[in-house]
Amino acid sequence: MLLSSFLSWWYLSGWGWLAKDIKNRLRAINETFSVSILLRTLFSPWKQIRTPASFHNFFQAAIDNLVSRFIGAIVRIGMLLSALVCLIFVAGIGLVFMIFWPVIPLMLIIFPILSITGTELW
Amino acid sequence: MNTNVNLAAARVQKARFYSKIGSRQVSWALSAAGLAAFVGGLILLFFNSSIGYLVLTLAILVLMIKTWQAGELKSLDKEITGQNVEDLLDSRILAKLKSADPSAFDIWVATKDTTERWFFESRYLLHHSIFEELLNKNSGSATAVWQEASKLREKYQTTGWSAAIIIVALLRTIPDIEEGLKRIKIELRDIELGIDWWLSIDRKTQLAHQKKYFGGLARDWAYGYTPTLSYLGRNISEDIQYGGFFTDTKMHSQLVEQMIKSMAGGAQAVTLIGENGVGKTTSVHAFAERILQDGTLPENIRYHQVVTLDAPSLVAQAGRPGELEELVIKMLAEAQKAKNMILFFDDAQAFFGDGAGSVDLGNVLMPALDAGTPKLIFAMTPKQWQNIAADNSNLSSKFQPLQVNPANEEETLDVLRDEILFLEYQKKALYTYQAFHEAYKLAKRYVDNLAMPGAALTVLKTAASSSEDGLVTAEVIKASVESTYGVKLQQATREETDVLLHMEDELHKYVINQKQAVSVIANALRRSRSGVGNPERPVGTFLFLGPTGVGKTELSKALAKVYFGDEKSMIRVDMNQFVSPDDVNRLITPMLGEQLGFLGQVRKQPFSVILLDEIEKAHKNVVNLLLQMLDEGVMRDNDNKPVSFKDSIIIATSNAGADEIRRMIDEGKDIAKLQENLVNTVIEKGIFAPELINRFDEVVVFRPLNQDELIQVIDLIIKDMNKTLDAQKVRVELTQVAKKWLVDKGYDAKLGARPMRRVVQRYVENILAKKLLEQTAGSGSKIELDVKDFEEMKED
Numbered sequence: 001m002l003l004s005s006f007l008s009w010w011y012l013s014g015w016g017w018l019a020k021d022i023k024n025r026l027r028a029i030n031e032t033f034s035v036s037i038l039l040r041t042l043f044s045p046w047k048q049i050r051t052p053a054s055f056h057n058f059f060q061a062a063i064d065n066l067v068s069r070f071i072g073a074i075v076r077i078g079m080l081l082s083a084l085v086c087l088i089f090v091a092g093i094g095l096v097f098m099i100f101w102p103v104i105p106l107m108l109i110i111f112p113i114l115s116i117t118g119t120e121l122w
Numbered sequence: 123m124n125t126n127v128n129l130a131a132a133r134v135q136k137a138r139f140y141s142k143i144g145s146r147q148v149s150w151a152l153s154a155a156g157l158a159a160f161v162g163g164l165i166l167l168f169f170n171s172s173i174g175y176l177v178l179t180l181a182i183l184v185l186m187i188k189t190w191q192a193g194e195l196k197s198l199d200k201e202i203t204g205q206n207v208e209d210l211l212d213s214r215i216l217a218k219l220k221s222a223d224p225s226a227f228d229i230w231v232a233t234k235d236t237t238e239r240w241f242f243e244s245r246y247l248l249h250h251s252i253f254e255e256l257l258n259k260n261s262g263s264a265t266a267v268w269q270e271a272s273k274l275r276e277k278y279q280t281t282g283w284s285a286a287i288i289i290v291a292l293l294r295t296i297p298d299i300e301e302g303l304k305r306i307k308i309e310l311r312d313i314e315l316g317i318d319w320w321l322s323i324d325r326k327t328q329l330a331h332q333k334k335y336f337g338g339l340a341r342d343w344a345y346g347y348t349p350t351l352s353y354l355g356r357n358i359s360e361d362i363q364y365g366g367f368f369t370d371t372k373m374h375s376q377l378v379e380q381m382i383k384s385m386a387g388g389a390q391a392v393t394l395i396g397e398n399g400v401g402k403t404t405s406v407h408a409f410a411e412r413i414l415q416d417g418t419l420p421e422n423i424r425y426h427q428v429v430t431l432d433a434p435s436l437v438a439q440a441g442r443p444g445e446l447e448e449l450v451i452k453m454l455a456e457a458q459k460a461k462n463m464i465l466f467f468d469d470a471q472a473f474f475g476d477g478a479g480s481v482d483l484g485n486v487l488m489p490a491l492d493a494g495t496p497k498l499i500f501a502m503t504p505k506q507w508q509n510i511a512a513d514n515s516n517l518s519s520k521f522q523p524l525q526v527n528p529a530n531e532e533e534t535l536d537v538l539r540d541e542i543l544f545l546e547y548q549k550k551a552l553y554t555y556q557a558f559h560e561a562y563k564l565a566k567r568y569v570d571n572l573a574m575p576g577a578a579l580t581v582l583k584t585a586a587s588s589s590e591d592g593l594v595t596a597e598v599i600k601a602s603v604e605s606t607y608g609v610k611l612q613q614a615t616r617e618e619t620d621v622l623l624h625m626e627d628e629l630h631k632y633v634i635n636q637k638q639a640v641s642v643i644a645n646a647l648r649r650s651r652s653g654v655g656n657p658e659r660p661v662g663t664f665l666f667l668g669p670t671g672v673g674k675t676e677l678s679k680a681l682a683k684v685y686f687g688d689e690k691s692m693i694r695v696d697m698n699q700f701v702s703p704d705d706v707n708r709l710i711t712p713m714l715g716e717q718l719g720f721l722g723q724v725r726k727q728p729f730s731v732i733l734l735d736e737i738e739k740a741h742k743n744v745v746n747l748l749l750q751m752l753d754e755g756v757m758r759d760n761d762n763k764p765v766s767f768k769d770s771i772i773i774a775t776s777n778a779g780a781d782e783i784r785r786m787i788d789e790g791k792d793i794a795k796l797q798e799n800l801v802n803t804v805i806e807k808g809i810f811a812p813e814l815i816n817r818f819d820e821v822v823v824f825r826p827l828n829q830d831e832l833i834q835v836i837d838l839i840i841k842d843m844n845k846t847l848d849a850q851k852v853r854v855e856l857t858q859v860a861k862k863w864l865v866d867k868g869y870d871a872k873l874g875a876r877p878m879r880r881v882v883q884r885y886v887e888n889i890l891a892k893k894l895l896e897q898t899a900g901s902g903s904k905i906e907l908d909v910k911d912f913e914e915m916k917e918d
Contacts (some may be wrong), residue, residue: 001132001137002135002139004132005132005135006135006186006190009190009193009194010186010190013193013194014189014193014194016188017194017195018189021193028333028335031335031337031338031373032338032339033338033339033340034337034338034339034340034341034343035338036769037337037338037340037341037344038340038343041343041344043227043343044343044344046343046379047342047343047344047346047347048344048345048346048347048459048460048461051913064888067830070229072343072344075343075410076340076343079340102543104182104185104186104387105186105733107178107179107182108179108182108183108186111175111176111178111179111182112175112176114172114175115172115173115174115175116172117395119171119172120170
């Protein structure tokens, strides 16, 4: 009874649960690295460091502000790349789990057989 | 619905399995075993040992169990699929049920290890013996429990039959349970509220364990630095982010919604207007939490930081005149530039020339308000708001006012239930449900400087220190309020009971005759302390009518001494000082310069005798003010704050009708008849309005003292004198003739016994003083005085 309950969960709603779990983990990375904020403010001045422009310092202010935006963009792109690495890593592992999900319970039968017969899987 | 439990159902099997692997210890052990098996299996395979596969099988088994646990078993109570008992019942109870047709008692046995059982036991002092002794032990009795659980589920809209629901359902099946609950001073409907309370705690616990997102690592990279603001202000948002989960209640959430709507809609400055204690600061914390967590809010407030500015600490930072203004300008500029700051001015009146350092930052704030940035929140009382609106309408027009009203009983209890976990953590105490109710009731009556729910929370906080074992019950709350406010709330002790039962004898030690007056006062006190009297009115209100010197004031003093501790417990107001309409204000002003006014004294000492001397002389407007005090036990001060008289005995005295009393006594009229006639006379003559007379519990006529009674007065005075002489071990006694002589000398039809003390002083004390100085009387001597001593004295 318990085994059939387990198997029906594993092969029916369990798979969906796994997909949701992976989605939540990806969302957590997205939130932790502030991906949407970074994309929206990619070229914003770094920490609002800006030189107010006037007639006398127009070019100086333009250069200062460009530098501030450039530094901001560099730091943000660095952060976005880190987020991307994490996203790829978690998505990759998630994908492997999704693919091997139906096989995992079978391993409970296959592995003992391999052990008894002494067969090498690779 | 099938009332039998299908123990073979899948949910029952899952519940039983989860109960075995769900505990923290087993879970840790499984994880450790799985990890060890995984690492061990790989190592073995690395060394070409085929046993590695077998070991890896163990790791995979653990992985599958843990995955199933996280994916389904943990949520057995969240997803209900059927309507049978085994589908609805809390999985922890289901796992422990042994019979398909259990008794109510069997259900209790299966329930008693749940957290909810401890919750009800500790919060409501609901001892387990109630269940063990009173629940039906016959099989089949579960049907009634399931029926009650169904009703409760529908009422509280819960997913299934939680353990809290089952506990209440079990109680509801006990015949005459209400009678049993009376012992712990609680009703079944109070316990029912525990279902909601537990659900709220459960939700909070889940929320506290949930991963929360506050915008992530790069949230503030596009916003500016705020060094001065960070140094001088307190960042509430940071406190919430790093300090943990903050509470939110229904009461606050409504206001928070309003604040969000206003600020997101473009309002730059919001002012929260409410009395101290209504939860203005808490609401701002709840607002800060909401805008930090809700990623769906408009961008102009989402992830913004709320920083509190505290006037006293800012004033302390400013070393020289004008520096404070400079600091505020600097902080406003930083907030303006940073673009994600919301400044919160708590106790805002302090910034507008009404508080610490007497600064007026109105002019400093105006440019920021004109510029429309940064966003500002102010908190102040209605009176302070009125002052600002009157003094600087230009400034106040820039603020969007939001009213924060005091909580009603339901809202207050809701807030208390929400806050209690934090309070318990801080105070290392456990509060019972009964304590909440008592705190609300007593706070409403005695805490007049704070509104609800702040007042009730203050009572709960203070009570924690009165508890010896950390359990704060209704009795602990009463004891704490008793010691803080000097009132009597707990059941009378044996000593106090003795005093109450023999009150008349005690009072007669100080007052001669006037049996009726003594009796009505003693009865009023007994009614009040036994709980028979109306707690919403003063303990007693009496009008004493009679000539001067018959003991009206003496009785009030004696009462203060005998029952209220000492004579200082009497608050005396000479009503002849309130003869003009302008005197009304003086009566209702709690502080008269440096001194406490009448209401200030009552507020400080609510448990007292209040003597309104010569009430007939007070102005009509003053008397009108007293009507509410006599009727409802409440008078409002000049700030419209109530002052309670519900623990006081109010005695008004008057000489009105004194001649009438003498005439009637001379005519030999009966005292009861005399009283009736006198009341009619004083009303007819317009001395007292009928509405005033009707508001007294009793009107008591004091009749003039006769010669025998005056001799007793002499005895009292001599007794007092001997007390003073005790230190010198000298004792004075008068012969009976001497007493009569003194009465003849001292008696005055108009002044009653009042001149008696003066006569005793003139004759007895003077003779005594001479004898002591001449050393004709010394330590240990007894001096007996007779008429001849007085006559000699007179000749001298």
